Amino acid sequence: MEASLYERSGDRIRCTACERYCYLREGQSGFCGVRTYRNGILNLDVYNYPFGYNVDPIEKKPVLHMYPGSRILSFGTSGCNFACKYCQNYEMSQRKNVAGEYMTPEKIVKEARKLHVDGIAYTYNEPTIFMEFARDVGIIAHKYGLFNIFVTNGYETPESMEMASEFLDAMTIDFKGNAEEKFYNRYISVLHPDLIYKTIKYSMDYGIHTEITDLVIPQIGDNLEDAEKMISKIKDIGGEYTPVSFLRYHPDYKLSLPATPFETLKKHYDIARSMGMHYVYLGNVREQNYENTYCPECGALLIKRQLFNSEIKGLNPDGSCTHCGFKTDIPVKNSIIQ
Template sequence: MKEAMFWDGSRCNLCPRRCIIPEEGVGVCKVRKNENGTLYSLNYGKLTAVHVDPIEKKPLFHFYPGSEILSIGSSGCNFMCKNCQNWEISQRFVDTEFTPPEKIVEMAKPYGMIAFTYNEPTVFYEYAYDVAKLAKKRGLKTVWVSNGYINDEPLKKIAKYLDAANIDFKGFNNRVWMELVGGVKLDTFLDRLKAWAKTKIHLELTYLIIPNWNDKDIEPAVKWIKDNVGDVPLHFSRYFPMYKLMEKPTPIQTLKHAYEIGKKYLSYVYVGNAPELDLENTYCPKCGELVIKRYGYIVESSLKDGKCPKCGEKIATA
């Protein structure tokens, strides 16, 4: 265990839940424990996954497209999503052998990048912070794949060591947040997303479209994103039954409609988990030229110095 950051007495101040954790108890995340009046991170260095992934898997389409990235995850989460695909590690503490930050940074050197992913990185904040800080010293890029639910102080502290983030946008109604995510208010999440938008971190958003939950709020959601976050890449994703949620998969027509709505407001819109639609390519927002072709995780780019080869428009890529 390692003493946690951002706590006061029995209250954890890492995320907006601000759990009051009783003696020998843990927070909603399952991985922050009160022991003898001190808050500890149970999952410091306790990794459940270490893999090399395509950067597109995060998904990030505008941050070093075609690259590979060392990806690490631990256990626990401050959300309780009924459709979580990684529920076996997110909804409990998983005790594993300790991996020092130095080892992860050394492993990442051939790829030049590290992603904090698989489970919510906010709940293994102390470890992610130490890894990210060391990674920046070694000239590596860092990526945060997250629900975005983190308080201002910890976000500001780690933001200077992060280069890119993909944030999940669960929906634009309170029912999604209270019932599907678990006891979270929409306005609180929107406030957190605004905080992310104020950082210098490259942002992309993912919107998993779940029938009967968030498929009726797509246009107001996208408009809010454009007005409050900016013209960021948006990844719609097809839902399939998972964990405790057994709704039918997202209809293809719903995905097509979402794509059309997204393109009304944003320059870069994609649809994932639906290869039959072929909507994961990048097109020049000015002339419509195909500039990055994607076949699954195979990427072919025709960019010339980051610009469209046809009209010279600057394409938003790191």
């Protein structure tokens, strides 16, 4: 399948899907391994080949401020434009060849409807590398009332974000640990993590619902000053109502550090709250109350969460607080009002 996100540059082509902007000669693939210059065009090798396929609660992405309690069909492909040394989906993401089951966009949406899900999530690996495939699935999904979510590392280009705006309803933009350049260089093979903030702005400018996650890795990616810098930039871009989740790291792939202590996560939570962020969460933890949503105005419990289950406790159907009327802008379609 010919990709759309590329341009010609002499005897080479330049892929414009992600901020690596790979220059390729005939026969070469990009860093992701699945966008290949072949027979004079850029081919998206994984088109029609979803790899990894599951029905999840929306909270697992995590998307916490859009249709809580919804069920979504999740899939990814092989390949990735990052090389995280601790990737939990490395069997997919670090596989630089086509794998998966042949399924057209029409068939994927048909399967989603058969499973009675509310939306589709493009996840597990980096969806930007299969943007054209995701776009074709997403446009069909919209025709049947299904919403679309990207779980992304935030390395999109202006070109790919323009395409994403055609079909995306939400993005979870995931910082992969310490948001500083040295960390990204050493552990992810990425040079310019600051570009992720541009993606956050693009997403919000396009009216795409945007949530932020930060994987807190002990010893190497848990610096509180760096976390403060990240929160400050996010607040400047999206404001104090931007949802931010700090996620516990678990050892995997090439990194065997112990799981993030709860105390470390709590310090990150406290910093974000002290900086005026209203919606701060901890993920992958069993401690109570750090996944709940509270009203920024009156403090009432709006959504109670445990693991990946949500109960609407204090939201009206229009997303306003039942206690004080504060408008949260959290749509509650397909949720059960308690």
